[in-house]
Amino acid sequence: MSKAGRSIILGRCIASGLFVTAALLACLSSLSGSSSAQPARRSTDWQPGDYTQTLYFDGLTRTYLLHLPTAYTTSQELPLIIVLHGGGGNADNISTTTGMSGEADRRSFIVVYPEGTGAISTWDAVHCCGYALANNIDDVGFIRALIQTLTATLAIDSHRIYAAGFSNGAMLTYRLGADLSDVLAAIAPVAGTIGGQATDASPTVTIRVPDRPMPIIAFHGRLDQNVLYDGGHGTATSGTRVDLAVSQSITFWVQHNGCAPTPQSSVSASANITTETYTHCRNQTDVILYTIGNQGHAWPGGQAGPLGDDPTHEITATSLIYDFFMQHPRLDQSIFLPLVQR
Numbered sequence: 001m002s003k004a005g006r007s008i009i010l011g012r013c014i015a016s017g018l019f020v021t022a023a024l025l026a027c028l029s030s031l032s033g034s035s036s037a038q039p040a041r042r043s044t045d046w047q048p049g050d051y052t053q054t055l056y057f058d059g060l061t062r063t064y065l066l067h068l069p070t071a072y073t074t075s076q077e078l079p080l081i082i083v084l085h086g087g088g089g090n091a092d093n094i095s096t097t098t099g100m101s102g103e104a105d106r107r108s109f110i111v112v113y114p115e116g117t118g119a120i121s122t123w124d125a126v127h128c129c130g131y132a133l134a135n136n137i138d139d140v141g142f143i144r145a146l147i148q149t150l151t152a153t154l155a156i157d158s159h160r161i162y163a164a165g166f167s168n169g170a171m172l173t174y175r176l177g178a179d180l181s182d183v184l185a186a187i188a189p190v191a192g193t194i195g196g197q198a199t200d201a202s203p204t205v206t207i208r209v210p211d212r213p214m215p216i217i218a219f220h221g222r223l224d225q226n227v228l229y230d231g232g233h234g235t236a237t238s239g240t241r242v243d244l245a246v247s248q249s250i251t252f253w254v255q256h257n258g259c260a261p262t263p264q265s266s267v268s269a270s271a272n273i274t275t276e277t278y279t280h281c282r283n284q285t286d287v288i289l290y291t292i293g294n295q296g297h298a299w300p301g302g303q304a305g306p307l308g309d310d311p312t313h314e315i316t317a318t319s320l321i322y323d324f325f326m327q328h329p330r331l332d333q334s335i336f337l338p339l340v341q342r
Contacts (some may be wrong), residue, residue, distance in 0.1 A: 084169030125171030
């Protein structure tokens, strides 16, 4: 069934008030690939393609888009990437903006695009944003429950579960790297930060100290006016939020991962792209930062999003993220090396 057809049926479900009755299951079953029920064991019914799904968690019906690559079968476990949209975005536009599903087909990854909450769909990322922050929505718990649901029903390699996100979604990605370090193998935040102040009068808050080191590949535009590279009030945002600088976010992870404090640095021939790679980290949990000197609030190499700027095409973040993830499976805790103070 087409997306338009699914939308029409879903709209009829909402209009008829079936979301508060048992008839919801019947209504949702008419949406191809959509189900509000959680199967108890791995299913053999899944085929490659896109599925709009729901998960009831913490009193809310949460929606997500699931992409199974062309190589998907139940006989081989594949890596999973959780991709988080920015504030005001949704699953469809982050999928289109990033091209993550097309790359998933080429690399044999499963991709899931959860959606936030509220009228403009936001995430609770410690100091930001919108409805999710104001209502203390448990997005970390939701993502953990989503992972548990997917690993119970799909052929997923539990040592290769990753998270990536843009803007508010990147902020939550940083938070997931800390709160779900027992589950995630690596993360890729694009145009985000680890914390800040919700308002000028609010205290500065950051993500918690994770229990494990976490490989990071991050991207940020020097001209970003939504989440300022050097921190502060974003002039392109209507609120009073104050973000920490990119350097503070990267330093947090460099120190936690026990990396050498001085990065290996390189600059592109155009001088627009600076790459800083922090190595000698515990268990090869490298931290890489791509700074794009001529880009604003955008996903490098992707399409311009509805709330973003034009991206650079000198690098492709999606391809670099997949390369990084393929090099970083999650290690068992029993073989983690202790932190060495540098």
